[in-house]
Amino acid sequence: MSPLRTYASKHKSKAMSTETLIPASQQISASEGARAEYSKAEGKMSTAVEWYRKEVAGFETRASGRVTPALLAPVRVEAYGKKSDPVRLEEVATVGVKDGSMLIVTVFDENNLKAVEQGIYSAKLPNIVPQRQDSRTIKIPIPKPTVEARNALVVNAQRMAEDTRVQIRKTYAASIKKGGYAKRTVEYEEFQKLADRNIAEVDKILSQLKKSSGSK
Structure with missing residues (x-):
């Protein structure tokens, strides 16, 4: 079983140079149930992000006029x-x-x-x-996309991005509630990092679409 991370102090946390070598799903707790829930949440969030990525890929194709x-x-x-x-x-x-x-x-x-x-x-x-x-x-x-059409695609992508973020947050909240994890516990912080990481990926995908379509 992988060693648990502790949060006794910021100094100790920083001193653990080997902790990044341990998968997050094994760091979060000695509880098999917590690790299983982390894996489940990770899968759901990843599925949501990949769905959004594919939708945006279609938007990019239409926006480019290809x-x-x-x-x-x-x-x-x-x-x-x-x-x-x-x-x-x-x-x-x-x-x-x-x-x-x-x-x-x-x-x-x-x-x-x-x-x-x-x-x-x-x-x-x-x-x-x-x-x-x-x-x-x-x-x-297939007509060449107008500026208005490209902007409409970005607006649609923004709406879908928020829907995806909401789905990620719901998954996070459900996992926290199911485990009864209190703030500042290892489990709480790792689930928060997982949600933040996936939301950041959604933001990145949307930003790339805006850049490729010439939208601000």
């Missing part, structure tokens, strides 16, 4: 009328790029064309308007 199949990544399709089991677009169709400014969606089975078309509309992607070309093909012209 036309790639990834623009349709959020689309879900109720193939063959299965409303309870929607699938990703790439499972029922191919997505290509034509002339650098148009997406071409070709369904594997023409019976799914209407469902694909509806899935694209339901995704509510900015400036994405499907146009049926034939029984198996949908074309989607």
Whole structure:
């Protein structure tokens, strides 16, 4: 079992030069339950951050004006009328790029064309308007993003960033409440650091989006 950190004094804490070599989840307590809860909270926070990272990656693509199949990544399709089991677009169709400014969606089975078309509309992607070309093909012209469109993407990303921060804070609060950890205990401080670290990562992702899109 890894040695516990102590907070008897700031001087002692600083003197423990080897403590950074011990994983935080093992530092927080001798209690197996506390370490398990830390691991659980860490996983939930990491999942929230990675979800946000992927959403922002899509925003960056749209803000840059690059036309790639990834623009349709959020689309879900109720193939063959299965409303309870929607699938990703790439499972029922191919997505290509034509002339650098148009997406071409070709369904594997023409019976799914209407469902694909509806899935694209339901995704509510900015400036994405499907146009049926034939029984198996949908074309989607992609206009160059305006300043207003880029700003709208950043505003949306800011809203989603706050939602992600709230989710991280809720996970933190639930872990503290479950363990009954008091302030200034090792457990309390380590869970706080975990939350702060993940929130800082969300802030970093948002900052990079603002920089790449030219927004302040």
